[in-house]
Amino acid sequence: MQTANPKPADLADDAQALFRATRARSRELVADLAPEDMVMQSMEDASPTKWHLAHTSWFFEQFILRERVPGYASPDDRFAFLFNSYYVQAGPRHARSQRGLITRPTVAEVMAYRAHVEAAMERLLDEGDPEVAELATLGCHHEMQHQELLLTDLLHALSFNPLMPAIRPPEPRALSDDQPLDWINFDGGIREIGHAGPGFAYDCEGPRHEVLLRPYALASRPATNADWIAFIEDGGYADARHWLMEGFAKAQAEGWDAPLYWWKQDDEWWSFTARGPQPVNPHAPVVHVSFYEAEAFARWAGARLPSEAEWEVAAQGSEIAGNFMDEGALRPLPGQAGAGLQQMHGDVWEWTRSSFDPYPGFRPPEGAIGEYNGKFMVNQYVLRGGSCATPRAQMRHSYRNFFHPDRRWQMSGLRLAKDG
Incomplete structure (x- = not known):
């Protein structure tokens, strides 16, 4: 990660605003999904929506909260195994190709896990530590990457459904004239x-x-x-x-x-x-x-x-x-x-x-x-x-x-x- 060198207070304020906006967007992306939509895995390259939501929370927990908050306690220490992706030095992890088999924890439990991590991160960011702010900014950009993957992975999974369900309500095709290639x-x-x-x-x-x-x-x-x-x-x-x-x-x-x-x-x-x-x-x-x-x-x-x-x-x-x-x-x-x-x-x-x-x-x-x-x-x-x-x-x-x-x-x- 590379960042500029703004004033520590500015960096902390920016990181807190970015954290809140990023976490809110993830909630918005899944607001209209049913739990059944959130557990599908259509291929090894793609992950279930529920896994993306949990993994991005694990990232903040693993690389910030466990390192920076004395006595921090996860809701379930087994989540470290279930929701690590490819960080070998962070410990063992569940097989990527079998993420769709993780029916437990439930979607509701994953959302509760997210809320737990968010509350702990908010308290930590309130302290204004610039190093924490820098790591939190990385975590937010990591979550943004997974927001994109969440959408494309879900689209791939839904493409196998003969009913062809939409992620968002249908809209008319946008009309325009042909644009010449120069x-x-x-x-x-x-x-x-x-x-x-x-x-x-x-x-x-x-x-x-x-x-x-x-x-x-x-x-x-x-x-x-x-x-x-x-x-x-x-x-x-x-x-x-x-x-x-x-x-x-x-x-x-x-x-x-x-x-x-x-x-x-x-x-x-x-x-x-x-x-x-x-x-x-x-x-x-x-x-x-x-x-x-x-x-x-x-x-x-x-x-x-x-x-x-x-x-x-x-x-x-x-x-x-x-x-x-x-x-x-x-x-x-x-x-x-x-x-x-x-x-x-x-x-x-x-x-x-x-x-x-x-x-x-x-x-x-x-x-x-x-x-x-x-x-x-x-x-x-x-x-x-x-x-x-x-x-x-x-x-x-x-x-x-x-x-x-x-x-x-x-x-x-x-x-x-x-x-x-």
Whole structure:
């Protein structure tokens, strides 16, 4: 974690406000869910809603309350085993693939656990310790990540229900005109990327460092559903010329012929969304595609994926605004006409061609908290920009999301790039 050096009192006040807002949002996200909705686990990569709610509380308990509050007592010490995720140094943990089998504690007991942790954290934050405030800020950003995962994991689980239940009430499809794709040129040269200066950032976002870029161009908007339908209709999924060999083998083995959650009905493409089943919006960014699919689409389009350095340099100086979780749409929306780069933030995570590697000089923090990012720096690719399920407060130009190249259940899409 990296932060600026504000006055201790300001840091403590900001952390307390962030803590209250973050915990309240988690409650809001699940307010309309039934207990049955909150216990499903549809695959090993996804976790039940109840587990997300408990794990984010365990994080505050494990890394702050147990360390900073003498005599702190958990409601149940067994929760440390049930709700640890991957922190080996924090102790043993329940198998990830079996989280959906944890019917006890009940949802009500998990919510009581959350309330217990919140009360203890409020008392501790009242003391104004800047080190506690810094750790609490990390815990809040951790919970924001799980708020996004809660939504995408729940969407995946509900997609198996023939009734196609919606997370949120259905809304009409947003209408717009087709936005032409323009190319925005950027000079090459030595540039800086990575977090520096005020505000929170994860350890993997630094150190800030120089990169050498050749002249390049980015598409003015993300690839849309209409673009993707053209790829499908041109036989893109069956044409090995466009694919990395490993990606084509995966697509063939899994029977991919469209993005995740798509199906055809009466010659029209439909998709399952957080708003229930809806006709695919041709002008909205395509979503739920893997790195392999994004790479194949880019080759088919006569372009390529950007590097994360190209993406970040292009985004620097722009306002972080867009269709985030805060806007409540919970689905990508069509862009608006305008000059320059559009929809760089929100709507859809954009795959890059960059592997999730450490920046020069990266060192993870000591202890279990250092397991947050560093040990995942292998066999994964970076995505940038946030999505319609990302809390706005989490987004920074330097933010690095990462997933394995075959993952599709996240709100992942792409923006084309080419050499200048």
